[in-house]
Amino acid sequence: MAKVKDPLDLQVAFRFLRGLKRNNDRTWFHAHREAWDEHIRHGWEDMVTMLMLAGAQVDDRLAHADPRACLFRIANDTRFHKQRDPYKPWLSAWMSPGGKNGAFAGYYIHLAPGATHFSAGIYVPVKPALHALRSAFAEDGKDARAFDRILAARVMQPYLPLDTEPLRVTPRGFPKQHRRLPLIRARNYLVRRDVPDRELLDRGA
Structure with a gap:
């Protein structure tokens, strides 16, 4: 060809x-x-x-x-x-x-x-979209668990983390202890x- x-x-x-x-x-x-x-x-x-x-x-x-x-x-x-x-x-x-x-x-x-x-x-992301993403990760629903599986895949590891400059503190209204805290504190969600x-x-x- x-x-x-x-x-x-x-x-x-x-x-x-x-x-x-x-x-x-x-x-x-x-x-x-x-x-x-x-x-x-x-x-x-x-x-x-x-x-x-x-x-x-x-x-x-x-x-x-x-x-x-x-x-x-x-x-x-x-x-x-x-x-x-x-x-x-x-x-x-x-x-x-x-x-x-x-x-x-x-x-x-x-x-x-x-x-x-x-x-x-x-x-x-604009504030409403960012809040919706953080809420989805905090609520531990079906979509959040599916996202966990994607991030855990071996093929994804070279392209992480999703955000290199996350917040240092948990945003107001979200739990300070959570297994997805890095996702809740993230300001961007990008693979590179x-x-x-x-x-x-x-x-x-």
Whole structure:
């Protein structure tokens, strides 16, 4: 079977992102604008579209999502953060029904030399959703026990913990002693896989 060509040339993208990291200013970016527009921006959008089409086979919510609404801009908003670099030296997207600004669980891709990773779950959920999740874990119902079995599976261990910055104290209204205390104190519920550059570039070779 013929190999399907990736829509984004990762060698070209990584070369551009390394240069941007070393020269994070508007002068450099505008001097390399043609490379961004012709070789990276559209290829990145096509890659995210391809990933969402594949993901829709197991999560049909993605079938109706707009890939363009899932892409984060490479330019930083510096209006209220004057010390912030003008650009992000990475490509990223949050693939979910509501796009990058939605409140739904989804899939995050972060593409950067030496720092590529994929995540899945819910990040900084809105207060009602976070309270509902914590309540489900505290009540010890059928869904919570099913979640226990998923987290205990050997295949899941490399992608845990779900939250690397949980609350130090138990949120008000929840028991201070509970076998799911890490889940009750969590602020995010995400699994994550780091991907070495070699793995990505060998795939695209």
